[in-house]
Amino acid sequence: MSTFSELVQARRSANNFIEGVNIPQNELEEMFSLARLAPSTYNLQHAHYKVVADKDLKEKVREAAYGQYKIHTASVVIIVLGDKNAYLKAPEIYSGLKLLGALSEDDFDRTIESINSAYSGNDAFQREEAIRNASLSAMQFMLIAKDKGWDTCPMSVPEAAVKELLGLPDNLIPVMMITIGKDNKHKIRPRGYRKPVNEFVEFF
Numbered sequence: 001m002s003t004f005s006e007l008v009q010a011r012r013s014a015n016n017f018i019e020g021v022n023i024p025q026n027e028l029e030e031m032f033s034l035a036r037l038a039p040s041t042y043n044l045q046h047a048h049y050k051v052v053a054d055k056d057l058k059e060k061v062r063e064a065a066y067g068q069y070k071i072h073t074a075s076v077v078i079i080v081l082g083d084k085n086a087y088l089k090a091p092e093i094y095s096g097l098k099l100l101g102a103l104s105e106d107d108f109d110r111t112i113e114s115i116n117s118a119y120s121g122n123d124a125f126q127r128e129e130a131i132r133n134a135s136l137s138a139m140q141f142m143l144i145a146k147d148k149g150w151d152t153c154p155m156s157v158p159e160a161a162v163k164e165l166l167g168l169p170d171n172l173i174p175v176m177m178i179t180i181g182k183d184n185k186h187k188i189r190p191r192g193y194r195k196p197v198n199e200f201v202e203f204f
């Protein structure tokens with residue numbers, strides 16, 4: 001991939017994948033390692049991922065997701081989750097900067113206080129933030145995957161079924177799924193209509 005613009009244009013939602021392609025764990029780890037650099041509110045890193053390679057579990061996820069065949073052929077299906085409790089880790093996240101002297105004791109306390117006052121007891125905000133921040137991370141992951149030669153498709157997640165299948169605690173909100181593998185290129189959908197810029201952007 002030579003330029004970022006080319007990468008953005010080359011990313012498409014895969015229609016189907018070549019069956020039986022193994023995706024090495026170290027490659028996935030490398031992609032997630034770059035996805036860590038996505039922005040997040042207060043750097044709270046709300047995104048959480050569950051990578052499903054197990055065939056039986058993958059089929060159960062597929063069943064719950066209207067039987068979509070590409071889940072069967074994908075190398076793995078990744079469940080993107082957002083953590084409503086991400087704010088509880090703020091002291092841990094900011095302690096490094098405090099230790100380095102990049103953040104004074106007062107600034108540290110103020111930061112933790114403002115994070116707590118935004119999130120604590122505000123269930124709707126916790127949920128919105130979980131979804132907002134995990135979505136940004138997921139988009140970054142898909143572009144990274146494309147850059148590394150992998151194809152993806154973001155997919156709506158059957159929330160209740162996935163919660164049950166993975167035994168998720170209530171703080172982890174299923175946000176979407178990402179199927180990943182090698183596009184079999186048998187049936188590349190024509191690029192869907194995109195609104196012209198002046199239809200979705202207003203300049204003031």
Ligand SMILES: Cc1cc2nc3c(=O)[nH]c(=O)nc-3n(C[C@H](O)[C@H](O)[C@H](O)COP(=O)(O)O)c2cc1C
Binds near residue numbers: 011068154155192
């Ligand atoms: C949140 C989300 C959910 C989606 N769910 C599905 C899905 O369940 N099945 C599917 O085939 N594509 C799904 N898509 C892919 C869209 O159909 C696709 O992104 C859109 O048509 C634009 O095509 P492109 O990604 O190739 O540019 C989803 C995309 C997003 C962002």
